[in-house]
Amino acid sequence: MRELDIAAMRAEYGGEPDMSESWLTDGWEPLLRRWLAEAATSGIAEPNAMVLATVDRTDDGPRPVSRTVLCKDLSSAGVIFYTHYDSAKGRQLADIPYASATFVWPALAHQVHLRGPVHAADDDVTAAYWRSRPRNSRLGAWASEQSRPIGSRAELDRLLSEAAARFEDVDDIPVPPRWGGYLLRPEMVEFWQGRRSRLHNRIRMRLDDSGATVAVERLQP
Structure with missing residues (x-):
């Protein structure tokens, strides 16, 4: 196999009108929704995937940790995702509730970056989303001690089989006691639009504690 020339990898962007500050007149949520809808209709797999970064406080000091999760709700209050509270990200958010x-x-x-404090979602929000999940996804949440080491794939499959047997006669599988949603409430949102010659458009919004816009500024690429 020919060795990949990673340094030569690049794409030339352009085509749609240049993003302007006026696109954010109604706030950050409408534009994020529009871009998310465009990604969905374009056939992009899991267009609601987002890279979530948290902080791990180690003996050597704070360290960033990132992984991909799915955004499962979006409102002017922020974005919501779900996980086990005892997972790596759950423990990190309990220690430093910012992401x-x-x-x-x-x-x-297109790219959108949000940053701000994170709070546990209300129980009724978690319950409503849980009811929308396929049965096998609910069983998987019961079977997995997320982020914990496990000896083999066979052992994980066995845990899933045990969870299926446990709830075999249960139609409404309950929410696991240590599983639920988190709301990231942005205090900063940045929109990025690829342009030719790497002169990309970047527009950043700063928000106050109530979610009101404090400033909209264009950044150099």
């Missing part, structure tokens, strides 16, 4: 989330759609030359 960033980044949506990336290279095929559309």
Whole structure:
């Protein structure tokens, strides 16, 4: 196999009108919704995927940790995702309840970055989303001690089989006691639009504690 020339990898963006500050007149949520809808209709797999970054407080000092999660709700209050509270990210958020989330759609030359405090979602919000999950996804949440080491795939499959047997006669599988949603309430949102010659458009919004816009500023690429 020919060795990949990673340094030579690049894409040339452009095509749609230049993003302007006026696109954010109604706040950050409408534009994020529009770009998310465009990603969905473009056939991008899991267009609601976002890279979530948290902080791990180690003996050597704070360390960033990132992984991909799915945004499962969006409102003017922020973005919601779900996980086990005892997972790595759950423990990190309990210690330092602050995170960033980044949506990336290279095929559309769009990216959105949010940063702000994170709070546990209300129980009724978690319950409503839980009821919408496929049965096998609910069983998987019961079977997995997320982020904990496990000896083999066979052992994980066995845990899933045990969870299926446990709830075999239960139609409404309950929410696990240590599983639920988190709301990232942004205090900063940045929109990125790919442009030719790497002169990309970047517009950043700063928000106050109530979610009102404090400033809208264009950044150099």
